[in-house]
Amino acid sequence: MSFSISIHSSKGGTGKTCIAQNLAYAYAMDGKNVCLLDLDLKSPSLFSGLFPVKDCWLNSVLEGRQEIDDVLVDATREMGTKGRVCVGYSNPDIAEIREISLKDRRWQSQALQKLIDCKKKLFSSGFDVVIMDSSPGVDYTSVNVVACSEYVITVFKSGESRGVQLVINGIYKPLEKRCFAIENMNNGVSSFSFEDQIPVPVLARIPCMCDVSKYGTKKLFTCEDPAHPFSKAIFNLKDQIC
C-alpha cells in the first residue's frame, strides 16, 4: 500500500529537511520506490545538491503547466539504491519565490488539487512512498502539503513543544491526518512538563549531535554512515512508520 508523508514543523530549523532526505534514502535502501519532494516553496533547499538537479520545478506542476513526471529527476543510479529514488524541487529563483507569496486563495485551492492529483499519479506509477518536505509554520505553502498527505510527521526541538500542540490540534487533527512527532536536537534533558504532553505518538527523540550540525543537510548520513546514531534513529523511525 502506497503512502505519503509530509514533514512539517510549527517552527523553522527543526531538522525537517535533514530527516526527509535521510528517510527517503532509508526507504529506497529497503527496496521501496521513493519520491522525495522539496515543497518548501518559500525557501527551497534543493536538498543541498545531494541528488542530481535539472532545470524543471514543482512550481510548474502546481501551475498546471507541466506534469509531475516531467519535473522529477531520477537519482537511482547515483544513489545505488535497491528501490527507485526520484526527486522533485521547488524553484529557487527569487522571482519565483516572490511570485508564490502573491498567490491568492483561488490559486491555492487549485494548488491543493494539483498536489493531490500529483500524489495519486505517483502512486499509480509505482512509487511506494512519497516524502514531502514542507515550509515551517502555518500558511498555504505548508498546510497544502499537510492536507495532501496520509501521514504527518511534526518535528520539534526540545523545549519548543507548545507550538506543536497548536498545529496538531488546529491543523492536523481537523484535517483528519494520522500524525507522529519527532523531538529533534534533544539535549538529554526531558523538556516536558506534565501539561506539555504531545497528543500524538513521539516516534523518536534524536539527540543533538555535533556531526549532524557540522555537516548540516549536506551529508546523507543514512548513505555515507549507516552506523551513525543519526542514521540509526532514521532507520528506526522508518520501521515504526511502515
Added chain:
Amino acid sequence: MDNKEQTDKILFLLKSIDEKLDKLLRMKHIYMADEVPEGLDVMTLLSLPDHLRTTATALIENGVSTAEDLAKITSKKRAVESSYLNQLVRMGHVRKFRKGKKVFFEIQSSL
C-alpha cells in the same frame, strides 16, 4: 388628498424603494463576489464546521464523487452526505452535476 394624488404618491414611493433595492442588490453582488471564494482552499476548509469539513476533506481527496461514494468513506448515511454536499454547493465550494441518472459532486474549480 384625492385618489389620483394618493396613487401617484404610492407609485413614487414604490419606485424609490425599487431603486434602493436594486442598489442594495448590486452592492451585495460585489460583496459576494469578494467573499465567496471559488473552489475550496485549505484555510477555508479548516474554518468549516466539523461535519462539513469531514465531507469536504473526503471530496478533495477522492475527486469527483457521488454522495454514496463519500458515505462509504465517512461511514455516514448517504442522505446525510447528500445534505452536507448540497450545503457545500450553496456555499459555493462544491459543484454539482448530473450524468445519466447519477448526481456527482466535485470541488468547484476556478479554471
